[in-house]
Amino acid sequence: MLTIKRVPTVVSNFQETSETAGCGRNCLGQCCLPVSTLPLYTFTNAGKEQENVKGKCPSVPDEDSPIDFLNTLVLGQWEDRQSKGLFRYDVTACESKVIEGEQGFIAQLNEGRHLKKRPTEFRVDQVLQPFDPKKFNFTKIGQEEVLFRFEESSNGTSRYFDGALVGASTKSNVVTINVSPIEYGHVLLIPRVLDCFPQKIDAESFFLAVKMAEEGGSPYFRLGYNSLGAFATINHLHFQAYYLSLPFPVEKAPTRRLTCAKGGVHVSTLMNYPVRGLVFEGGSDLRSLSDFVSNACIFLQENNIPFNVLISDSGKRIFLFPQCYAEKQALGEVSQELLDTQVNPAVWEISGHMVLKRRKDYVDASEDYAWKLLAEVSLSEARFKEVQTEIFEATGLVEEESNEEEKLPEMAMASSSSFKPTPPSCVVWQ
Template structure:
């Protein structure tokens, strides 16, 4: 059983503006000649229900590597604040929104350094990026292996011919075990999701093998704060409200798709290369993927967001949209209500007309066609016993596409 220890806040080394390198970073000056722990996952025939396999315990990746090494970095004082001291509660009501008071993140988080009205922007090496991170913040490399089972190596040289994927701590954490998955860090990719990196994130969800370890992605314009390709992930043993919401299956023409993937839309939940900001939640060990197109920043720029909501300074990114509200002020935390969460997420949601446009973009890009007469077929997430045991299906006042 893992234990959480309280530690004093110590500023991480790489947060200071040091001149030159000389400090064992993730840049091309240091990483190619480094040795780092390596987790090599099975890349052949990924089975969502069968993490790790082989000689490693089924909980090795999550408990020993991710959470165990995260705690070790916490004990070394590498975080900006002690997130385990942050107060958390379930907001009373039928939906089970989760509220957290995180004043440290508000006071010490790095400001956004790019335009918020463009989803696609070029990588800027002069702005903060993950090549400037010190290797003490890296937990391990995460690479596709060549074996039919997952393997772990405590120290492995970085192959000069490979662009390494790394898992590092988030020094401004939202929750216990908050880490970053940084695909091909030396390639210096902008925050623009691609098939290869998305598949990598799915592999990480599978290896974790827990419905309570989720991965998230924020596009530019949807409250990503660093324009260097990355996913976030953390562990929270509470079902997210979005995971409990009713969905309507979208009937796809079988001739247009031979995939076994089911696509649904959320019903009555307060959210729904076309410059559409979006967030992604990878849930249920990779079995469910939520795509949230959103428009909060656009409404904010147009002065269309209620002033009371603006005063909370909450930016609804993937975690907030999923139902985990990270609040920055004691007043807002004490007064947190289901009505507040509802109003905030309603501002995120696209109009029905715009949501239908986005759905058409997605289906068109995948070569799928929706039946014109799409009967209502309501579904809930009952496949996973851990979530289903404490889940009551709910309806919310948005649009979202759900792949499962």
């Protein structure tokens, strides 16, 4: 059995007792959340026939207002929580730079995340593990960490409600801050938080994440997913997201088309990149793309293959990375040099945003180092081909006879090698 050392369960830093309904802690548990009033954002599902049922849900007030989802709601509310001191460190003060080289890997020195992030409590050789209410989970965080609820609209229009009673019958998808952030605007999307799903992809939750990427409306706002065994640290279903106004190296990597699935979803494989992965894009609508990728993820988790997912380009481009770093780490197959960096390569590192924990590693960061680390994450060429074939068989795909390599259009990058976070209205890094 491969394990990471178990540690005591840690709860939120902000659960002081107060005179409120429920247990008095203003938590997201069954005691507090259903009797709470929280901001609500409803999104449209253009691929689904809707009825105008306004007024049928007493928990939603009649008044609503237009709102900029990314700039005002996500990032504006994130900055509000920052001003209230809810984060464990100031991520905006972290040094960052673009590493010189062809790939354009991004390095960040984040010593606070190393010292204050919640440790992993789970086996690394088992992708699917039952939810354990005794371990830390998101029902234990404080309501002040919640930015808003994210629900499908009941009347076919995107709307924002400053305050709406949660009630017992809602799905209660919530967007919260990540108290140990990697980057500006780092948030978590937690589908149906009170249902306490383990970290396991399902079609509806995955579509929820794709819709959030679409609502963001910016190529610089991405969502990511880590399975257990691929450096998810909490076994409670969640996706991560943050804003970074640079293209990730993986987004610029060339691809080779493999096939076109039913519904027009194009499947390609990454070329000239240290981590082997599949790229999904196109399709008749976001639902067809989302469903196809979620089926591939479901196959991986049911066959105990750890993986990471990057949802890019406002939901229209999705990267899937089967990986094996934690397995190699537990088996003693990773060099001491890489282990000493204490970098756990999850979705953001794999995508090219290297979060480094020691100043020495940051100062010495090079493209060779980034490539060497990520190459250890990747499945071997033979194993990746096996997994790819198994995914195709499980989803009814046939690989096309083509060796065509296509180079993706490059996004503009700042020439400076050192920069600071800027508001999303300005995408130039200084």
